[in-house]
Amino acid sequence: MKNIKNEFEKNDIIEKNLKQKLQKIVGNENIIDDPNKIEEILVDYSFFPKRYPQYIVFPQNLHEIQKIIQLANKYNIPIIPRSSEISFYGESLHRQGGIMLNLKRMNKILDINERNRSIRIQAGVNWGMIIDILKEHGLRLNMPLFPHPKKSVLTSYLERYPLVIATYEYSEPLGALEVVMGNGAIFRTGSAVGPGEPDEAPETVAFVDPTGPGSSDFYRIIQGAQGTICAVTWGTIKVEAIPSLQSLYFISSESLEILVDFIYKIQRRMIGYECFVLNNIDLAIILSQHLSQEFKKIMRELAPWNLIFVIGGLKRYPEEKIAYEEEILFELAKQVKLSPQKELPGIINANQEILKIIGEAWKKEPYWKFFLKGACCDIFFLTTMNKVPEFDREVRKKTQQFNYPDDLLGSYMQPIEYGRACHLEYNFFYDSKNNQELQHIQSLYREVSEVIYDLGGFFSRPYGLWKEMIFSRHKIYADTLKKTKLIFDPQNIMHPGHFF
Amino acid sequence: MVLSNIVIAALKNVVGEKWFSNDPVILQAYSRTRTGLPIEGFPEAVLLPKSTEEVQDIFRLANRYSFRVIPVGSFYFMTCVPMKPDYVLIDPKRMDKLWIDEKNMYAVVEPYVTFAQLQTEAMKRGLSCYISGAGSQISVLANMVFQGAGLHGYRYGLANRCMLALEWVLPTGELLQIGSITNPKAGYFWGEGPGPDLRGLVKGIWGYAGGLGMCTKVALKLFPWAGPKTLPITGISPEKLCKLPSEQFKFYIVKFPTLQKVIDVIYELGHAEIGGKCTCWASAWYVFLLSLSKEQLFDFDEQRIFKDSLKRTLVFMIEGHKSKKQVAYEEKVFKEIIEEYGGVFLPEEINKWFAERLSAELIRSNLITRLWRVSGMFHPLKLGMDTLDHAVEIHQSTLKMVTKYVAKHSKSIYNDEGEGMWVNPYDLAHEGHAESALAPADVKGQQRAQTIGLQIFMDDLQNKRRSILGILEPVIRIFGPTACNFHKYIYAIKKTFDPNNISNPPYPIDLENEV
Numbered sequence A: 001m002k003n004i005k006n007e008f009e010k011n012d013i014i015e016k017n018l019k020q021k022l023q024k025i026v027g028n029e030n031i032i033d034d035p036n037k038i039e040e041i042l043v044d045y046s047f048f049p050k051r052y053p054q055y056i057v058f059p060q061n062l063h064e065i066q067k068i069i070q071l072a073n074k075y076n077i078p079i080i081p082r083s084s085e086i087s088f089y090g091e092s093l094h095r096q097g098g099i100m101l102n103l104k105r106m107n108k109i110l111d112i113n114e115r116n117r118s119i120r121i122q123a124g125v126n127w128g129m130i131i132d133i134l135k136e137h138g139l140r141l142n143m144p145l146f147p148h149p150k151k152s153v154l155t156s157y158l159e160r161y162p163l164v165i166a167t168y169e170y171s172e173p174l175g176a177l178e179v180v181m182g183n184g185a186i187f188r189t190g191s192a193v194g195p196g197e198p199d200e201a202p203e204t205v206a207f208v209d210p211t212g213p214g215s216s217d218f219y220r221i222i223q224g225a226q227g228t229i230c231a232v233t234w235g236t237i238k239v240e241a242i243p244s245l246q247s248l249y250f251i252s253s254e255s256l257e258i259l260v261d262f263i264y265k266i267q268r269r270m271i272g273y274e275c276f277v278l279n280n281i282d283l284a285i286i287l288s289q290h291l292s293q294e295f296k297k298i299m300r301e302l303a304p305w306n307l308i309f310v311i312g313g314l315k316r317y318p319e320e321k322i323a324y325e326e327e328i329l330f331e332l333a334k335q336v337k338l339s340p341q342k343e344l345p346g347i348i349n350a351n352q353e354i355l356k357i358i359g360e361a362w363k364k365e366p367y368w369k370f371f372l373k374g375a376c377c378d379i380f381f382l383t384t385m386n387k388v389p390e391f392d393r394e395v396r397k398k399t400q401q402f403n404y405p406d407d408l409l410g411s412y413m414q415p416i417e418y419g420r421a422c423h424l425e426y427n428f429f430y431d432s433k434n435n436q437e438l439q440h441i442q443s444l445y446r447e448v449s450e451v452i453y454d455l456g457g458f459f460s461r462p463y464g465l466w467k468e469m470i471f472s473r474h475k476i477y478a479d480t481l482k483k484t485k486l487i488f489d490p491q492n493i494m495h496p497g498h499f500f
Numbered sequence B: 001m002v003l004s005n006i007v008i009a010a011l012k013n014v015v016g017e018k019w020f021s022n023d024p025v026i027l028q029a030y031s032r033t034r035t036g037l038p039i040e041g042f043p044e045a046v047l048l049p050k051s052t053e054e055v056q057d058i059f060r061l062a063n064r065y066s067f068r069v070i071p072v073g074s075f076y077f078m079t080c081v082p083m084k085p086d087y088v089l090i091d092p093k094r095m096d097k098l099w100i101d102e103k104n105m106y107a108v109v110e111p112y113v114t115f116a117q118l119q120t121e122a123m124k125r126g127l128s129c130y131i132s133g134a135g136s137q138i139s140v141l142a143n144m145v146f147q148g149a150g151l152h153g154y155r156y157g158l159a160n161r162c163m164l165a166l167e168w169v170l171p172t173g174e175l176l177q178i179g180s181i182t183n184p185k186a187g188y189f190w191g192e193g194p195g196p197d198l199r200g201l202v203k204g205i206w207g208y209a210g211g212l213g214m215c216t217k218v219a220l221k222l223f224p225w226a227g228p229k230t231l232p233i234t235g236i237s238p239e240k241l242c243k244l245p246s247e248q249f250k251f252y253i254v255k256f257p258t259l260q261k262v263i264d265v266i267y268e269l270g271h272a273e274i275g276g277k278c279t280c281w282a283s284a285w286y287v288f289l290l291s292l293s294k295e296q297l298f299d300f301d302e303q304r305i306f307k308d309s310l311k312r313t314l315v316f317m318i319e320g321h322k323s324k325k326q327v328a329y330e331e332k333v334f335k336e337i338i339e340e341y342g343g344v345f346l347p348e349e350i351n352k353w354f355a356e357r358l359s360a361e362l363i364r365s366n367l368i369t370r371l372w373r374v375s376g377m378f379h380p381l382k383l384g385m386d387t388l389d390h391a392v393e394i395h396q397s398t399l400k401m402v403t404k405y406v407a408k409h410s411k412s413i414y415n416d417e418g419e420g421m422w423v424n425p426y427d428l429a430h431e432g433h434a435e436s437a438l439a440p441a442d443v444k445g446q447q448r449a450q451t452i453g454l455q456i457f458m459d460d461l462q463n464k465r466r467s468i469l470g471i472l473e474p475v476i477r478i479f480g481p482t483a484c485n486f487h488k489y490i491y492a493i494k495k496t497f498d499p500n501n502i503s504n505p506p507y508p509i510d511l512e513n514e515v
């Protein structure tokens, strides 16, 4: 009894101390412990049980972050870094309570480097902030499909969101990173490592090289770690020139096989920039929110599968480049009897609208994935395009067993690296306030995920139940991950319970 | 320590009697390489396993009986040479399988597949691959897990970007699979994940130099190739020529008054997203690559052929993978850019002479071993790896010091007059890499190259210039403390995964010497 009492007293003291010390680091106004406010701030759109931190702190620089992580180590308190104001997949839920390290105030663009086509930004910079600023410099990011404006740009790349431009052999835009490791040490990856501090580096250094330092690519270990290893404070990202002229085509088909075959062909010829497929549901949502036309009407007008393909020319003779790439596009389309169209039959202005929004964060309310029913459950994975028709058949078979309506199943296929691989995503729209529907979706999510895994789908970004599904099947891999994490976070304070 | 009979019997048991050798004559061939430092050392035995399982068993035995293991590719680099007694070497000559997924543009290779073999097979299928600047004769896998910079960088990037799923025997003998093969039905098409990307654990800017177990299979990206299915090579070695189809390939050497101008042009070409190959060579490259014998090299030198005329050049090739109109478009843009930046084209006939000798080399990197022409030795001095502008700064910052030193010791180091340099763009000029190297003429020269190498390393370090060569033992201990103590993490990784220190110690860092 006595021991338990002592423990309680000790915890009380720790708690008091912790709060005081956190206040001392970030200032009174930058710490929240009111549960209602915490609930308001932790916006997660997944259906996983909400788990909250006890404190949210808002540091404004590297050294504050370091002190917070050191403190957390001292008291053995979990920490989860959070750079976006929203999350979709339960990646920021506090399974073991603790402190949310909210990086919202770290939203500076540290460098826009036109010569090297790179930017260096803090973790709190989100999609809503960056695009217009880059436009002033004639630059753009190879970005995810219509990202949420409150999603952090840096974590989109850290979490490996698929990117809409399938061109560029190098395909990975992330450069060097600055982080505070779980052990409280400051670390910089790639060409940012040193010697010395970043501001001591020669002016010619832009921190664009992610590799190393030394025998490990630390940026790779950090990427995909979902906050379980360190807190990233800034990162460098490649940017590209905005085309001075663009030409968008819709290539629609009843058959996914034919469309896949066609994408293989055009990607092998290395033409175009943006290239992705939306089914009629997803495309109708996007168009109806921008064209003020009725969703159902648009959906009925559309073919089941629609490839959106943009050809662009840069500053020198853009018309000529577009002309020869168009010629190739039409020659290949003829081979598979498809016809690239500038407009979608029965829908006015689709071309202009898509071109306008394709390089933007989503600006309308609600976010496109919540338009139909208020909530959306995404199932996504990587595969090769030749397997997509089979995945599609099996996923649909499974969803039919669940009586999930076909006209509520969105889908998005993103070819990657000249069609070498692809991201395949299913969007299950549902009403989260309807308990029965919610439970139904949860079971469907579990079973569809199993079907995909068994068919050879690769869940490279293991959120939610996928973690268990994968790590339980790969003991050595999971073990290696765990050991690796403990090298950087020996007390397991970074997002404990998330992976391990 | 000499291997005991029990160990020898156990090893023979694993690989078969025929694939074990401790014959001193055989071991002689595994006792030295010619890069970097003049290192010599004999392994106790050489093993030629056939499968991943056999490799796992070798590592398990090493842990049990406390001997050390060095995995080797084609044995090009000095870190293959045993540093102490009681090492066995794994020569992967029998692990030489290659698969290509033509549709999804990737290949899977075992350790003894060379770039030449891979590229030959890929081209037959309308594909091509990254090739290391170390040449097409080396192991694809060893290069990808060890370094990975090459003439293809302008489009294909560093080898890190090309690496996909892989299979890795940890020093404990456990088999770690990384990327999409963690799902057995997914295949090798993807390298990241699940979750953190453990490719980053086993490979950085350089790799673990055999210090973290052995990779037994790796997949790598292939890229579209619309050129001929076999390169149209004519002639007999050493003078082979290649006439690539002119409607598809355009090769240029362009001269500029300053190195900075070449770099400005490369930026502009990258911004325009044109060209298939693009690099910047100083004159020593031409001397080395184009001389057909050592005698001719010194003749070229004496007559100052290339030395004065090709001091800083842009080497550029347009590749028509889309259509003839693409080639015409890129040629038009290229010529416009060159004019804007004041570049001087070689006269057409002379350009053609170079094209026949060098254009294929941009594709297959075959002549690189000629960098060793002087005496069969090669000493990398330093690298820069960030922007192209930084690459130039890295090269020029200590150039005077090196040139003076080399001129003074020109009997034992080939006097390149500061022209032994290469600047290579990556990812359409988003990144740049500079490399300066010396060609020692004898062992004394090799030691001298090492001395000046250390001097410029220290000079760069003190002036925080961010050149990178100090990532292996022993210089990692000087560089690490100035650079976020990264050596401590490398030490921790090695210690965690190689608890008995059996995988090619002391690389990359010596566990017996605490950090």
Ligand SMILES: Cc1cc2nc3c(=O)[nH]c(=O)nc-3n(C[C@H](O)[C@H](O)[C@H](O)COP(=O)(O)OP(=O)(O)OC[C@H]3O[C@@H](n4cnc5c(N)ncnc54)[C@H](O)[C@@H]3O)c2cc1C
Pocket: B034, B035, B070, B071, B072, B073, B074, B075, B076, B077, B078, B079, B080, B111, B132, B133, B134, B135, B138, B139, B140, B141, B142, B143, B145, B146, B147, B148, B149, B150, B208, B209, B210, B211, B213, B214, B215, B216, B368, B369, B371, B372, B378, B504
């Ligand atoms: C003249 C010269 C020029 C060079 N230029 C370049 C260049 O431009 N670009 C570049 O990338 N490199 C370059 N290098 C460096 C290096 O030699 C190569 O990167 C390459 O590794 C050589 O291939 P290899 O098959 O001979 O490897 P090896 O020399 O056999 O092995 C290299 C290292 O990798 C380890 N290793 C080998 N196989 C495995 C395996 N299966 N698993 C784990 N570790 C393994 C070995 O233990 C060794 O430490 C150059 C070297 C020389 C001598």
